[in-house]
Amino acid sequence: MKRLLAFHVISRHTLRLHPPWHRLGRTTCLLLYAEHWICIEGNIASGKTTCLEYFSKTSNLEVLTEPVSKWRNIQGHNPLALMYQDPVRWGLTLQTYVQLTMLDRHLSTMSAPVRMMERSIYSAKYIFVENLYRSGKMPEVDFAVLSEWFDWITSNIDIPVDLIVYLQTTPQTCYERLTQRCREEEKVIPLEYLETIHQLYEDWLINQMSFKVPAPVLVIPANHDLQKMLHQYEEHRGKILMGSK
Numbered sequence: 514m515k516r517l518l519a520f521h522v523i524s525r526h527t528l529r530l531h532p533p534w535h536r537l538g539r540t541t542c543l544l545l546y547a548e549h550w551i552c553i554e555g556n557i558a559s560g561k562t563t564c565l566e567y568f569s570k571t572s573n574l575e576v577l578t579e580p581v582s583k584w585r586n587i588q589g590h591n592p593l594a595l596m597y598q599d600p601v602r603w604g605l606t607l608q609t610y611v612q613l614t615m616l617d618r619h620l621s622t623m624s625a626p627v628r629m630m631e632r633s634i635y636s637a638k639y640i641f642v643e644n645l646y647r648s649g650k651m652p653e654v655d656f657a658v659l660s661e662w663f664d665w666i667t668s669n670i671d672i673p674v675d676l677i678v679y680l681q682t683t684p685q686t687c688y689e690r691l692t693q694r695c696r697e698e699e700k701v702i703p704l705e706y707l708e709t710i711h712q713l714y715e716d717w718l719i720n721q722m723s724f725k726v727p728a729p730v731l732v733i734p735a736n737h738d739l740q741k742m743l744h745q746y747e748e749h750r751g752k753i754l755m756g757s758k
C-alpha cells in the first residue's frame with residue numbers, strides 16, 4: 514500500500530529527469546503503467562470543460578482544466594485579448610505563454626492514478642500556432658522560434674498521453690455555444706475561425722495526415738444536447754478511464 518501511495522507522487526517525467534529511476538523497486542516500475550493520462554480535445558466551446566466537470570465526480574481521477582484564467586491575466590495583462598485584437602503582434606506572446614502553462618500542466622505532480630486534462634501542448638502547437646502561421650498572422654521568425662521550443666520540449670521531456678478523447682462537433686454548434694458562453698475576448702470570433710480550427714482538428718485526429726498523433730483517439734460525437742452527452746460519457750466510461758474495449 515505504501516508503494517502505491519509513493520507511486521502516486523512520482524510521475525514519469527520526474528523519474529526521467531532524476532535518474533537513476535531503474536533502482537526503484539520492481540513493484541513501483543510495474544505500477545507506473547497503471548497511470549492513465551487522457552487529453553480531452555475539441556474546437557473552442559465544443560464542451561470540453563463540461564465533460565471534465567462531469568468526470569471530476571469520479572473517484573481516483575484528477576481533472577486539469579485549461580489554464581485560460583492565466584492566459585487572460587498574467588501580471589495584469591491579458592494576452593488572450595491582445596491576440597484576438599492583433600494576432601500578428603501578440604500571437605507569439607500568447608502562444609509562448611500557452612506552451613509554458615501547458616507544459617506545466619503536463620508535468621505537475623499526479624494526485625490520482627487517472628488524469629484527465631483539457632487539451633495538450635500538442636494541440637496548442639498543431640492547431641493554434643499552426644493556424645496563426647498558415648493564415649499569415651504569425652511572422653515566419655515567430656513560428657520558427659515557437660517550433661524550435663516545441664521540438665526541444667517534446668524531444669527532451671517525456672509527455673505521456675495514453676488516450677485522446679476528441680469531442681467532434683460542427684463549427685456551427687461551437688459558434689452557438691461560444692455565443693451563449695459570451696467570453697469577452699471571444700466576441701470577435703467569426704464562424705470562419707471555428708471552421709478553420711475544426712479542419713485542423715479533423716486533419717490531425719481523424720484523417721491523421723498533418724501531424725503525429727501522440728496516442729489512440731476516441732471520437733465522441735458532441736453536437737448533442739447535454740443529456741445525450743452525459744449518456745454517451747457513461748457509455749464510454751470504461752474505454753475512457755481504463756482504455757478497455
Ligand SMILES: Nc1ncnc2c1ncn2[C@@H]1O[C@H](COP(=O)(O)OP(=O)(O)O)[C@@H](O)[C@H]1O
Pocket residue numbers: 555556557558559560561562563564690691693694735736737738739740742
Ligand atoms: N451538450 C451541450 N449542449 C448545449 N450546450 C452545451 C453543451 N455542452 C456545453 N454546453 C455549453 O456550451 C458552452 C461551452 O461549453 P464548454 O464546456 O465551456 O466548452 P469548451 O470547454 O470546449 O470551450 C458553455 O456555455 C456550456 O454550458
Ligand SMILES: Cc1cn([C@H]2C[C@H](O)[C@@H](COP(=O)(O)O)O2)c(=O)[nH]c1=O
Pocket residue numbers: 556557558559561579581593596607608611632636637638641642699
Ligand atoms: C490552446 C489554445 C487556446 N487558445 C484560445 C482559444 C479559446 O479562445 C481559448 C480556449 O478556450 P476553449 O473554450 O477551452 O477552447 O483560448 C489559443 O488562442 N491558443 C491556444 O494554443
